[in-house]
Amino acid sequence: xxxxxxxxxxxxxALACRPDRGGGATAGDISISHAVVPAPPSPSEASVFLSxxxxxxxxxxxTAARSPEADSVLLHEMVANRMQVAAALPIPPGGPxxxxxGSYHLMLHGLTRRLAAGDTVTLELHFARAGxxxxxxPVLRYTEAVEEVSSPHH
Ligand SMILES: [Cu+2]
Numbered sequence: 001x002x003x004x005x006x007x008x009x010x011x012x013x014a015l016a017c018r019p020d021r022g023g024g025a026t027a028g029d030i031s032i033s034h035a036v037v038p039a040p041p042s043p044s045e046a047s048v049f050l051s052x053x054x055x056x057x058x059x060x061x062x063t064a065a066r067s068p069e070a071d072s073v074l075l076h077e078m079v080a081n082r083m084q085v086a087a088a089l090p091i092p093p094g095g096p097x098x099x100x101x102g103s104y105h106l107m108l109h110g111l112t113r114r115l116a117a118g119d120t121v122t123l124e125l126h127f128a129r130a131g132x133x134x135x136x137x138p139v140l141r142y143t144e145a146v147e148e149v150s151s152p153h154h
Contacts, residue, residue, distance in 0.1 A: 022050065022148045023123075023137040028130030029056030030091065035137035037108075038145035039117045046115050047076070048106035048123065048137055049149040053095040061128040062089040069121050071110025078102055091127070100149045115139045 022034035035050035054060050065073040077086040089104060091097050099105050108121070115121065119139040126132050140148065 020148070020151075021138060021140065021144075023120075023135045025125075025133040025135035027125075027127060027133035028060075029054055029058075030060060030127050030130040030133060031055055032125065032133055032135055033096075034149045034151070035123065035135055036145040036148045037115060037119075037121050037137050037139045038142040039139050040111075040115055043114045044109070044111050046070075046108045046111060046121075046139075048073075048108065048121070049099050049101070049145060050106075050137070051096045051098050051100075051149060052091050054091045054093045054097075056129075057093055058129060059093065060091045060130055062091055062125060063128050064126040065106050066124045066126075067108055067122060069112050069115075070108035071112075072108075073123070074107045074109065075104060076107045077104050083107070098149065101146055117141050 022036045024033040024035060031053045033051050035048065037046050037048050040046035067073050075086045075089055076083045086104065089097065117139055120136050121139065122136050124132055124134050
């Protein structure tokens with residue numbers, strides 16, 4: 001009963017991915033999903049969480065990010081509970097590589113406007129092999145943003 005199993009598998013995937021309100025995009029073998037911006041307490045800075053899958057056979061690297069809504073976007077890594085700038089992030093085949101609380105995140109610096117839940121931020125992610133992926137990430141309340149990027153199977 002291949003078709004019945006297919007249906008069950010699809011249902012399981014749909015369930016595992018809920019809630020799925022985050023932004024996503026693809027470029028080459030790179031697939032980005034669950035991109036969210038927790039509503040920031042700061043008027044000028046915000047973090048971005050997302051999930052990156054490399055569907056190809058070659059390793060890739062996230063080398064830079066940009067947003068028309070910020071002066072700069074930096075890759076941050078949590079080291080001993082403090083944020084540190086990281087130069088690049090390896091994206092090996094398989095995955096996902098998660099930018100999530102306690103690990104890596106992108107940091108928007110110099111926001112052009114104050115962000116609140118319900119807003120959307122445009123992001124450009126640059127990969128060494130796959131090139132540029134452009135996506136729109138919704139601004140969510142912190143708990144909702146964390147829930148979105150922490151769903152266990154995706
Ligand atoms: Cu940071």
